[in-house]
Amino acid sequence: MPAAASSASSRTISRARRLSVGVALLAAFVALxxxxxxxxxxxxxxxxxxxxxxxxxxxxxxxxxxxxxxPFTFDIETLVAGVGAAVVIALVRRRWRAAVLVAVAMPIVVLGTSLFKQVAGRPELVPSLDTEVSYPSGHAGIALVVTAALLIVAPPRLLGWCFAVLGAWCLLVLGGLQAEGQHRASEVIGSSLLTAAVIVLVDATTRRRGASLRDTLRSTRRPGRAGLAAAAVAAVAIAVIGAWCPVWWPMPFYAAAALLATALVCAAALLARDAG
Structure with missing residues (x-):
């Protein structure tokens, strides 16, 4: 097989795999x-x-x-400012595909969240003081969308700092939303599944040629094992702080949901990045 044909085939397989991952994430969103x-x-x-x-x-x-x-306050303003800044950064860096990806995927997530809440219901199957229909979480979605958008377009030399700052913000918000009783853990995780699915699917459809994950990682400054361990410990600590409430035993569930949701969307954003 000629080299060009082999390369094209490799890209086709990569796109098919990305599409299958996106579909699987959507299926998990509905199943949850x-x-x-x-x-x-x-x-x-x-x-x-x-x-x-x-x-x-x-x-x-x-x-x-x-x-x-x-986005506890100024939620719409946070969304517009965050996604708008990401698009501007992509255009300034001449990352045209990234600009299209952010401009298309993020509004789909927000509109999809609103539409799903209107269509889906929550029948009261067991007695409860909390019967609110709020799957997936809109406030969690805003934090996750802004985080993903900025991670997709961040320059490699700043990517580590972006991960640290945006990840800490997400963990605090997602843990706090649950502890305050605004959202259940399933609603936070559901928001991350929808966000990640849309990012992966739009990335797959816009990616004609591009870097592999290995190329992306090579172009990014990565911490050593000690740095990764410290980051993991800090992430868990921030998640627990965000989930703090007077009753101790729900806190691990809130923190775990915040960690899972943040990690999933950050991974999807990393996969959607181009090298350089």
Whole structure:
């Protein structure tokens, strides 16, 4: 097989794999909704810790009513400013595909979140004080969308700092949303599944040629093992701080959901980056 044909075939397989991953993420998004919202077992698992404590004493409540941490406040402004900045950065860096990816994928996530909430329901299958229909989380989606958009377009020399700052912000927001009682863990994870799925699918459809993940990692400054270990410890600590509430035992679940959601979207953003 000629080299050019082999290269084209490799790119075709890569696109097919990306599409299959995106479809799998969408399937997981729907499956999580079906279990957490449409089954008695799923509802009872999350309802078991609903309204068990005074939400006014959570860190999430102070982040919300303190008026200084978006998207608890200025949610739409945060979305527009974050995604708009990402598009501008991509255009300045002449990363045309990245600009299209961000400009297309992120509005799809936001509109998809709003549409799904209108179409999907949450029948009350078990007695609960919390019957709000809020799958997937819109506020978590804003934090995840802005984080992903900026990670996709960040210059390699700044990517590590972007991961640190944006990741910490996401962990605080996602943990705080759950601890304050605004959203359930399934809604935060569902938002990450939808965000990651759209990013992967739009990336696959816009990627004619581009760098592999190996090329992307080679062009990025990476910390050593000690740095990675320190980052992991810091991420867990920040997630726990964001999830702080007066009752200790829900905190690990809130923190784990925040970590999983943040890691999933950051991985999707990394996969969507071009080298350089």
């Amino acid at each position: 909704y079906a279990f957490s919202n449409r089954t008695a077992l799923g509802q009872s698992l999350e309802n078991s810790w609903a309204r068990l404590y005074d939400v006014d004493k959570t860190l999430g409540h102070h982040l919300d009513f303190g008026g200084i941490v978006p």
